Amino acid sequence: MALSRFLALFLIHIALLLGLCFAEDPFVFYDFEVSYITASPLGVPQQVIAINNKFPGPTINATTNNNVVVNVRNKLDENLLLHWSGIQQRRSSWQDGLPGTNCPIPPKWNWTYQFQVKDQIGSFFYFPSLHFQRAAGGFGSFILNNRAIIPIPFDTPDGDIVILIGDWYTRNHTALRKTLDAGKDLGMPDGVLINGKGPYRYNDTLVPDGIDFETINVHPGKTYRLRVHNVGISTSLNFRIQSHNLLLAESEGSYTVQQNYTSLDIHIGQSYSFLLSTDQNASSDYYIVASARFVNESEWKRVTGVAILRYSNSKGKASGPLPDPPQDEYDKTFSMNQARSIRWNVSASGARPNPQGSFRYGSINVTEVFVLRNKPPVTIDGKRRATLSGISFVNPATPIRLADWFKIKGVYKLDFPNKPLTGPSKMETSIINGTYRGFMEVILQNNDTKVQSYHLSGYAFFVVGMDYGEWSENSRGTYNKWDGIARATTQVGHWRIVLYLKLWHVTNIHFGSIPSGQRTWPCWSCFK
Numbered sequence: 182m183a184l185s186r187f188l189a190l191f192l193i194h195i196a197l198l199l200g201l202c203f204a205e206d207p208f209v210f211y212d213f214e215v216s217y218i219t220a221s222p223l224g225v226p227q228q229v230i231a232i233n234n235k236f237p238g239p240t241i242n243a244t245t246n247n248n249v250v251v252n253v254r255n256k257l258d259e260n261l262l263l264h265w266s267g268i269q270q271r272r273s274s275w276q277d278g279l280p281g282t283n284c285p286i287p288p289k290w291n292w293t294y295q296f297q298v299k300d301q302i303g304s305f306f307y308f309p310s311l312h313f314q315r316a317a318g319g320f321g322s323f324i325l326n327n328r329a330i331i332p333i334p335f336d337t338p339d340g341d342i343v344i345l346i347g348d349w350y351t352r353n354h355t356a357l358r359k360t361l362d363a364g365k366d367l368g369m370p371d372g373v374l375i376n377g378k379g380p381y382r383y384n385d386t387l388v389p390d391g392i393d394f395e396t397i398n399v400h401p402g403k404t405y406r407l408r409v410h411n412v413g414i415s416t417s418l419n420f421r422i423q424s425h426n427l428l429l430a431e432s433e434g435s436y437t438v439q440q441n442y443t444s445l446d447i448h449i450g451q452s453y454s455f456l457l458s459t460d461q462n463a464s465s466d467y468y469i470v471a472s473a474r475f476v477n478e479s480e481w482k483r484v485t486g487v488a489i490l491r492y493s494n495s496k497g498k499a500s501g502p503l504p505d506p507p508q509d510e511y512d513k514t515f516s517m518n519q520a521r522s523i524r525w526n527v528s529a530s531g532a533r534p535n536p537q538g539s540f541r542y543g544s545i546n547v548t549e550v551f552v553l554r555n556k557p558p559v560t561i562d563g564k565r566r567a568t569l570s571g572i573s574f575v576n577p578a579t580p581i582r583l584a585d586w587f588k589i590k591g592v593y594k595l596d597f598p599n600k601p602l603t604g605p606s607k608m609e610t611s612i613i614n615g616t617y618r619g620f621m622e623v624i625l626q627n628n629d630t631k632v633q634s635y636h637l638s639g640y641a642f643f644v645v646g647m648d649y650g651e652w653s654e655n656s657r658g659t660y661n662k663w664d665g666i667a668r669a670t671t672q673v674g675h676w677r678i679v680l681y682l683k684l685w686h687v688t689n690i691h692f693g694s695i696p697s698g699q700r701t702w703p704c705w706s707c708f709k
Contacts, residue, residue, distance in 0.1 A: 230319035238321030260285030303434030334529035347413030364565030373486030448672035463492035543662025548619035571602030
């Protein structure tokens, strides 16, 4: 029965894809073989997930309106799905690579993803979305270039460099998964990787000898575009390059107002593009640093990733102390103000010739309002579970997209509350029932002590407000209705407001201390 449903869905997908892809839009093709390899990024041999024997995986490089085809062969010993984080699945939600949209790819099987990156540009990444596999790798970058006829809002860079940063554990992902399933926190990571490699030996006590580190080679007097992604599972990271400014230019498909930062907090799942001017005297190499935020830094010193920026005329190795992180271990004011400073470049063209700001999101009438509140995990039926608004989401055996297509009853309920429940928390496959083509206001209220990251799969939202304490109706007076950035992943310290055109899968992606349950799906009968 399961196989017949899988084959039926496969044939439906092929028919739909043939109708959605157009001959005038070019195709780009990739073959991914996903397997285990042994690597020692922190000096300890361990099992990691590689793509085509590479860790991290290869970069997908496409252009606006391309049809992307990725044939995935699963050589793992468990089911697999690949999620294209930040890529907008317009009329192709079944290609999003999540438990609710796709049947998993069984071991020794292959599946071909095919979708069009319609009207999209920017910096994204992909990762495996099942069984905590992201903690073992399987991730890589996804670049969407502007068409030649659409100008970018800065001079063409002299080079394009991908930097994947993320916390890392030397335990394999199955052991980490068992820890979470047992209701325990993962604890402090063992380190931070930069492009799959451990730290440069900047400190003989903290960093053992023999670890392979990342070196990024540049030429003096040039400008490079750095695409930086936090692909980790539990740690917000501060990113900085010794003696260099980072000119922010783009984030997750939106060109930003350009402004310099000496460092930037990059939270779990977030992506940024910086313009780096190699304008220093190259008296030595320079440190590239990604260090943990909102922790006791004296205890977390080893949770620091260090790579090397090397000029072609460098006169020596990097040495001495690392550039200082923000001096606010527990005070989130610096990070909050930094996040508020990131604005949409309303005069720049995005994927289309018209300026980004020509879409006046602030003048659209809101059709629904939902308050999504998270709090520390609770015990439900003897298990430690995370909740949103008192609901701990249960993944159904049948993917929601499949159940909707075949009109299978009883798989999910259209009863997610617009305000947090006042009674006991419960476990449900509960879905938001929204208005098709509606415009939704969502308040993300964080009542935990940790900064959380929320990701909207398959679409984007506008970040229009954030502040401390509890959100109230009066908070609407502070909303930014002009140049709030459109993105797919946002951090929430206390509360944050996002506005959606439409959406399907909202989930908390702070994996390190979050057991199952903190997610929901909206449904417009069900994924138009």
